Amino acid sequence: MNLLARGRRPARRGEAHGGLAARLREPTQVVFLALLGLVAVGWALVALDGGQFLTMESVVGIQQRSAALGIVAIGQTLAILAGSLDLSVAYLISLASLVAAEIMAGQDGKVVAAVAAVLAISALVGLVNGLVITRLRVHAFIATLGVALIIKGIVDHLYDGPAGKVPESFQLLGYSRIGPIPVSAMLWASVAVVAWFLLSRTRLGYRIYAVGGNEDVARLSGIRTGRVIVITHVLCSVCAGIAGLLLAGRLGAGAPTVGTDGGYDLESIAAVVLGGTALAGGKGGVAGTVGGVLLLAVLDTIFNQLEINSFGKDVVRGVVIVIAVAVYARRGTRRSA
Amino acid sequence: MRRALPILAVLMVLLAAIAVVNPFFLEPAGFLAFLKRAAPLVILAAGQYFVIVSGEFDLSVGSLVTAEVVIAARLIDGDESATGPVLALLIVVGLFVGLVNGVVTTKLRVPSFIVTLGMLLVLSGAVFLWTGGAPRGALSQGFRMFGRGGLGPLPWSVLILLAVGAVAIWLMRADFGKTLIATGDNVRAAALSGVRVDRAKIFAFMFSGLAAAVAAILLGGFAGVSAQVGQGLEFSAITAVVLGGVVLGGGRGSVLAAMAGAFTLEALFTLLNLYGISGALEFTVQGVIIIAAVAAGAIRLPRKFTPRRGDAHAAS
Numbered sequence: 001m002n003l004l005a006r007g008r009r010p011a012r013r014g015e016a017h018g019g020l021a022a023r024l025r026e027p028t029q030v031v032f033l034a035l036l037g038l039v040a041v042g043w044a045l046v047a048l049d050g051g052q053f054l055t056m057e058s059v060v061g062i063q064q065r066s067a068a069l070g071i072v073a074i075g076q077t078l079a080i081l082a083g084s085l086d087l088s089v090a091y092l093i094s095l096a097s098l099v100a101a102e103i104m105a106g107q108d109g110k111v112v113a114a115v116a117a118v119l120a121i122s123a124l125v126g127l128v129n130g131l132v133i134t135r136l137r138v139h140a141f142i143a144t145l146g147v148a149l150i151i152k153g154i155v156d157h158l159y160d161g162p163a164g165k166v167p168e169s170f171q172l173l174g175y176s177r178i179g180p181i182p183v184s185a186m187l188w189a190s191v192a193v194v195a196w197f198l199l200s201r202t203r204l205g206y207r208i209y210a211v212g213g214n215e216d217v218a219r220l221s222g223i224r225t226g227r228v229i230v231i232t233h234v235l236c237s238v239c240a241g242i243a244g245l246l247l248a249g250r251l252g253a254g255a256p257t258v259g260t261d262g263g264y265d266l267e268s269i270a271a272v273v274l275g276g277t278a279l280a281g282g283k284g285g286v287a288g289t290v291g292g293v294l295l296l297a298v299l300d301t302i303f304n305q306l307e308i309n310s311f312g313k314d315v316v317r318g319v320v321i322v323i324a325v326a327v328y329a330r331r332g333t334r335r336s337a
Numbered sequence: 338m339r340r341a342l343p344i345l346a347v348l349m350v351l352l353a354a355i356a357v358v359n360p361f362f363l364e365p366a367g368f369l370a371f372l373k374r375a376a377p378l379v380i381l382a383a384g385q386y387f388v389i390v391s392g393e394f395d396l397s398v399g400s401l402v403t404a405e406v407v408i409a410a411r412l413i414d415g416d417e418s419a420t421g422p423v424l425a426l427l428i429v430v431g432l433f434v435g436l437v438n439g440v441v442t443t444k445l446r447v448p449s450f451i452v453t454l455g456m457l458l459v460l461s462g463a464v465f466l467w468t469g470g471a472p473r474g475a476l477s478q479g480f481r482m483f484g485r486g487g488l489g490p491l492p493w494s495v496l497i498l499l500a501v502g503a504v505a506i507w508l509m510r511a512d513f514g515k516t517l518i519a520t521g522d523n524v525r526a527a528a529l530s531g532v533r534v535d536r537a538k539i540f541a542f543m544f545s546g547l548a549a550a551v552a553a554i555l556l557g558g559f560a561g562v563s564a565q566v567g568q569g570l571e572f573s574a575i576t577a578v579v580l581g582g583v584v585l586g587g588g589r590g591s592v593l594a595a596m597a598g599a600f601t602l603e604a605l606f607t608l609l610n611l612y613g614i615s616g617a618l619e620f621t622v623q624g625v626i627i628i629a630a631v632a633a634g635a636i637r638l639p640r641k642f643t644p645r646r647g648d649a650h651a652a653s
Contacts, residue, residue: 145575
């Protein structure tokens with residue numbers, strides 16, 4: 001019911017006006033403007049501190065830091081756009097990193113098999129998430145939380161610490177770069193482009209928006225809503241699996257805590273929402289999410305360069321996320337007035 | 338009462354199963370020990386219930402519990418005379434955090450999932466920024482009494498639990514409860530019929546904050562000071578409420594059932610321990626049971642249960 005009250009329709013009316021000012025108030029533009037502003041502020045602060053902000057090192061660092069979160073957040077965007085959400089990604093990332101490293105066992109020849117296994121397991125987890133939500137009618141919050149607990153139990157039962165070994169060739173995924181662009185960032189970019197294409201150029205993409213916008217209306221207009229939700233969950237989990245592979249490549253081994261230490265579950269949701277995608281679904285997109293992830297990464301970099309206590313970072317993050325969403329919410333109400 | 342029946346039945350079965358394996362459980366001392374252990378989660382579930390039934394989420398309670406315990410330890414630092422003022426301060430902090438959550442959710446129109454997620458980050462960051470990374474100081478005996486000690490054979494925590502439960506049930510029977518459920522069921526209809534929906538929601542968040550403060554006082558005494566004391570409690574509390582048949586998205590479910598859900602969750606942990614499924618696999622069993630229980634609830638009431646998945650997120 002709040003769905004209608006909280007500014008979905010006004011946004012569409014805004015598009016009809018279509019002026020430059022109205023455009024600039026679209027969440028995607030807001031987040032990239034904020035990103036530019038933050039880079040400028042960071043540059044000034046670091047310069048005052050006597051350092052240099054946009055060095056080669058820090059630019060590469062920002063990209064590497066955000067690649068894993070970025071890939072997870074792209075998947076999360078799909079789930080949230082369909083009106084769902086996925087809390088199981090953090091544990092799935094840990095599981096994926098362990099499966100990858102255990103199967104590879106340091107041998108170059110087994111990389112393909114390991115990648116295939118990780119993708120298959122991730123897809124299976126996504127399928128379970130989706131089917132529990134659609135067939136058993138369990139709220140996505142509880143369904144994915146339950147699946148998260150199941151994976152956590154299995155991982156913690158089998159492993160106490162890092163396990164397996166990733167061959168040198170696969171570790172290149174984590175660290176090597178071409179010019180100023182790390183391979184991991186390219187992977188992120190290609191996942192983003194695929195997701196963007198899916199959402200804006202395919203039938204499935206339109207269906208995802210329709211289901212997220214209003215599931216009942218979507219069903220009545222002939223969309224098999226259950227299938228759409230299942231597919232978004234499979235894609236979301238596959239993205240988490242890819243992030244797990246990336247992190248395994250970076251660590252050189254699998255680790256049972258790599259996903260939870262990164263806080264990828266709540267953080268990916270935060271990044272998606274920061275990028276202007278509505279938590280209720282049906283509105284937003286991949287571009288905003290990329291901006292949201294970069295914003296968080298730039299914030300991290302500024303804090304690191306100023307050598308401020310890392311706990312302060314969490315405080316600023318929390319405030320920034322809430323303020324950003326409050327700004328988006330105001331935008332909606334102002335236009336409807 | 339009738340809505341609480343299914344979960345009460347499940348709870349009875351679990352308690353009976355525990356008693357079969359461990360006869361000590363039937364003795365007053367054994368049962369009181371169980372109640373004492375369950376008290377913090379039940380109180381948190383009662384607070385979380387108010388928020389969920391009004392159509393929102395509160396993800397900040399876990400870090401609020403941690404923050405409260407760490408604040409108490411730092412301020413008391415073993416000084417017995419500081420106990421009273423610090424207890425009062427903890428209650429005020431809990432209410433204040435709830436107030437901020439509620440005001441930002443209702444007045445700034447930010448989904449409560451995000452508001453309380455932000456609050457989670459702010460609280461956990463701020464409290465360790467203040468103490469420099471790890472909890473410092475120590476709790477006084479007077480403070481720990483609430484979690485450990487008792488009035489004769491009755492532990493304080495059980496008495497506090499009874500009081501909280503009675504107040505929660507009374508609140509839900511009073512006008513406030515009716516308006517809160519109306520708000521959660523259909524916020525627009527409630528507003529049009531004269532309910533001050535923003536105020537109802539803000540009160541709900543303040544109750545949740547208050548419950549977290551009380552739970553922190555009990556947990557601080559029971560488990561001691563650590564940086565992990567509140568970890569994951571937000572998810573446990575939400576799970577407990579949902580196990581009790583309360584619908585995410587608001588408007589449905591009773592507070593008694595929510596508290597019974599918390600008892601059920603705690604009984605489940607106890608049972609798994611008794612059967613030797615301790616450690617990590619406990620989570621797996623827990624995950625399966627939660628999904629199964631909620632799915633069963635959805636199947637049993639096909640008419641009453643209208644799919645509100647989309648709504649729930651919008652309302653959050």
